[in-house]
Amino acid sequence: MYDIHLDKRFQKSNWCKRPLSTDQLQYAQLDTHYLLRLRDDLDKKLQEMGRREEADIIFAEQCLVTPKDNGFSPNDFWSINGVNDLNEQQQAILKALTIFRNEEAERRDMPLFKIFGERTLLELAANQPQSLTQLGHVYGMSHRQVRRYGRTLLQIIAQAKNDPPPEPPPRGKRPPDQVLHRYEELRLWRKEKGKKRGVESDVIISRDALWTLARECPQTLDALAKLPLVGQWRAKKYGEEILAVLKEAG
Known part of the structure; x- marks a missing residue:
């Protein structure tokens, strides 16, 4: 600008x-x-x-948005992109490496990426190096990191090979088909509305609000305005259109 x-x-x-x-x-x-x-x-x-x-x-x-709890959980490794491409043994190693990275970051008071990046953790878990030389060929592993962490990493990898397979996180309950249909129709309406106004879809109404509308399916402008994620202003500006979409979706 x-x-x-x-x-x-x-x-x-x-x-x-x-x-x-x-x-x-x-x-x-x-x-x-x-x-x-x-x-x-x-x-x-x-x-x-x-x-x-x-x-x-x-x-x-x-x-009013409630911040997410950034506290560490041993199961945080499931959020790493690529974890589902690993087999169970590799996932167990990745979990152990993720725990070590968090402990080291806390000890040194540093952000996680300053210890190891996620791609480095994935390659360590997938390739399972058995020597300092092999560690040096892993993406993101500098000579300094090999010197500082090498023997510890090799020990973690060797021990984690015998760990039990990690339990995948429970999947959320699938919404009823009618709710999914309403949500999809509302999403398409929001996308088109954003294009017409030249703004991002979230400016029109949030994704969470769409799910609330799909579940609650309000029938009147008053009911629409009482939903916290919608409010008076959006009910006035978009209310008739939203009610029409919900009515059409059934």
């Missing part, structure tokens, strides 16, 4: 190390320098477009 380009490599630089470099200090300064100006310019643009009221409602909704 202001033709300012920041060197994003500093996002992953070591901000714990002191003193900070001149480049880091400059990056930190520029990263926030334009925020107040940006706020004022965007506020002016919203008012010119007649979207300030809508924006205020969306901002207020974001303040």
Whole structure:
């Protein structure tokens, strides 16, 4: 917007190390320098477009969002992309490696990716290296990491081979077909509405709100407006269309 380009490599630089470099200090300064100006310019643009009221409602909704619990669980490894491509033994190894990574990150007070990336964990679990030399050929394993963690990783991999297969997380209950049909029709309506207005679909109404509408299936504007994820403003702006979609979907 202001033709300012920041060197994003500093996002992953070591901000714990002191003193900070001149480049880091400059990056930190520029990263926030334009925020107040940006706020004022965007506020002016919203008012010119007649979207300030809508924006205020969306901002207020974001303040009510409950943050996810970021506490570690030994079963967090199931969320790693590619875990389902592994066999049971490899999954057991991945679980053990994920636990070790979390313990090491807490001990060193560092983010997880600073210890090992997820792709590195996957390759360790899949390839099961048996020597420091083989470890050095795994994606993301630097010479420094091999020196620091190599023998520990080899021990974890060897021991985890004999661990019992991890239990997959329980699957959520499938909604009734009628609810799924309503949701799909509402999703298509939202997508088309977003295209017409030139905004992202979530600006029209949230995905969670669509599920609530599909389950509750309100029949009147008053009932629609009372749903927390819909509210008075959306009921007034989109209510008739939403009710028509629900009626058509049955």
